[in-house]
Amino acid sequence: MQPLTQLMSQVESNVVPILEGEARRVDLEGLWPAASVKTLKESGLLGLTIPAEFGGSGAGMREFAAITERLARACASTAMIYLMHVCGTQAIAMSGSLKREGALKKIAAAEALATLAFSERGSRSHFWAPVSRAQRNASVVVLNCEKSFVTSAGYADYYVTSAGAVDGKTPADSTLYLVESGTNGLQVSGAWNGIGLRGNSSAPMILRDCHVGQDFRLSLEGQGFKMMMEVVLPWFQIGSAAVSLGIGEAAFASAVQHTSSARLEHLGESLASAIPGIRARLARMRLALDAARGFLDQTLARIESGSETALVGVLGAKAVASEAALEVTDEAMRACGGAAFARQLTVERHFRDARAASVMAPTTDVLYDFIGKAVAGLPLF
Numbered sequence: 001m002q003p004l005t006q007l008m009s010q011v012e013s014n015v016v017p018i019l020e021g022e023a024r025r026v027d028l029e030g031l032w033p034a035a036s037v038k039t040l041k042e043s044g045l046l047g048l049t050i051p052a053e054f055g056g057s058g059a060g061m062r063e064f065a066a067i068t069e070r071l072a073r074a075c076a077s078t079a080m081i082y083l084m085h086v087c088g089t090q091a092i093a094m095s096g097s098l099k100r101e102g103a104l105k106k107i108a109a110a111e112a113l114a115t116l117a118f119s120e121r122g123s124r125s126h127f128w129a130p131v132s133r134a135q136r137n138a139s140v141v142v143l144n145c146e147k148s149f150v151t152s153a154g155y156a157d158y159y160v161t162s163a164g165a166v167d168g169k170t171p172a173d174s175t176l177y178l179v180e181s182g183t184n185g186l187q188v189s190g191a192w193n194g195i196g197l198r199g200n201s202s203a204p205m206i207l208r209d210c211h212v213g214q215d216f217r218l219s220l221e222g223q224g225f226k227m228m229m230e231v232v233l234p235w236f237q238i239g240s241a242a243v244s245l246g247i248g249e250a251a252f253a254s255a256v257q258h259t260s261s262a263r264l265e266h267l268g269e270s271l272a273s274a275i276p277g278i279r280a281r282l283a284r285m286r287l288a289l290d291a292a293r294g295f296l297d298q299t300l301a302r303i304e305s306g307s308e309t310a311l312v313g314v315l316g317a318k319a320v321a322s323e324a325a326l327e328v329t330d331e332a333m334r335a336c337g338g339a340a341f342a343r344q345l346t347v348e349r350h351f352r353d354a355r356a357a358s359v360m361a362p363t364t365d366v367l368y369d370f371i372g373k374a375v376a377g378l379p380l381f
């Protein structure tokens with residue numbers, strides 16, 4: 001495993017320029033960022049968190065968060081694709097599936113991109129409760145699911161998919177499967193035209209009579225909920241917090257740059273030097289980002305030390321960072337005035353991109369409810 005500083009300098013010189021060069025077009029045209037994902041593949045980032053024995057870099061959450069944040073500063077759509085890929089990869093890595101080794105080797109060799117297909121039309125943002133039900137048919141399982149949002153829909157090679165367990169009694173009795181692209185019955189069922197993260201192709205997908213062998217089962221039968229909560233959720237929460245921080249930092253940098261260079265010629269000063277209110281906005285942005293970063297760092301430290309207090313941190317990191325990104329991008333829009341509104345700056349893209357995290361499950365509303373339950377000593381579910 002390379003030291004983080006070395007990894008970051010490779011990302012800075014090899015990956016970031018491509019993402020920055022593509023980000024505007026990806027957003028304008030709502031294009032899945034093929035060139036940027038190709039760069040991620042070429043730089044070995046798809047295998048970042050895969051153990052070395054399967055050809056990966058064996059990195060942990062701290063490296064993942066730092067890299068994901070840097071990607072998000074350059075292109076939030078690409079960072080979200082990467083986040084979903086790593087979450088899918090972690091589910092595969094922690095599974096007992098016979099397909100595990102082959103899939104991990106393919107991902108580490110940059111031959112496969114993964115994603116999550118959890119959210120369903122019926123249970124909406126309550127992804128932990130799929131309303132679909134898998135059926136057993138001789139040696140295979142038959143999946144019929146309506147997935148409402150799947151990042152990289154139509155582009156991923158591995159869809160880590162939830163479905164109600166065979167013979168399950170409640171929606172929480174679910175199972176996770178590895179569904180490969182090209183599986184009969186798996187299809188994109190709508191277009192993606194989000195107001196932000198316009199490149200990430202988070203379109204709906206349908207699984208209609210998809211036959212999946214038992215060796216493609218990632219969780220134990222009926223244990224999908226456990227795997228979602230214990231394996232996928234922590235990576236998603238930390239990665240989502242990193243994406244929000246990256247978007248916020250990009251908005252902050254753009255706001256500082258604009259307000260320091262745009263001039264009020266009649267006063268002979270820049271916006272930032274002439275107007276105390278603009279300086280106060282910059283200050284609030286900086287403080288919000290630093291506070292969210294501090295929370296994320298503390299959470300990572302708690303996870304690394306195996307602290308019992310890590311749960312509230314894991315739940316809170318996404319909520320704190322996504323709300324900070326909303327606040328920071330709103331401040332940036334106001335500080336930069338009509339120039340931002342008229343799309344002369346990147347700020348308005350960051351403003352739109354930042355809105356996704358708070359409605360991505362678990363949404364900020366749901367996280368507040370979970371955290372409230374946790375601190376009050378109540379069961380989360």
Ligand SMILES: Cc1cc2nc3c(=O)[nH]c(=O)nc-3n(C[C@H](O)[C@H](O)[C@H](O)COP(=O)(O)OP(=O)(O)OC[C@H]3O[C@@H](n4cnc5c(N)ncnc54)[C@H](O)[C@@H]3O)c2cc1C
Pocket residue numbers: 084115116117118119123124125126127148149150151152194197200202356359360361362363364365366369
């Ligand atoms: C850009 C993007 C990418 C995505 N990518 C993926 C993906 O790759 N894979 C995947 O599985 N899903 C993905 N999703 C889906 C996402 O995780 C959510 O499931 C989806 O955004 C929920 O939208 P909805 O309209 O169904 O929300 P609804 O469930 O209808 O929620 C509506 C509102 O109700 C609030 N709410 C819901 N429950 C509660 C509660 N208990 N207490 C308080 N408030 C509540 C919510 O916070 C929200 O504000 C993606 C979504 C987006 C926007």
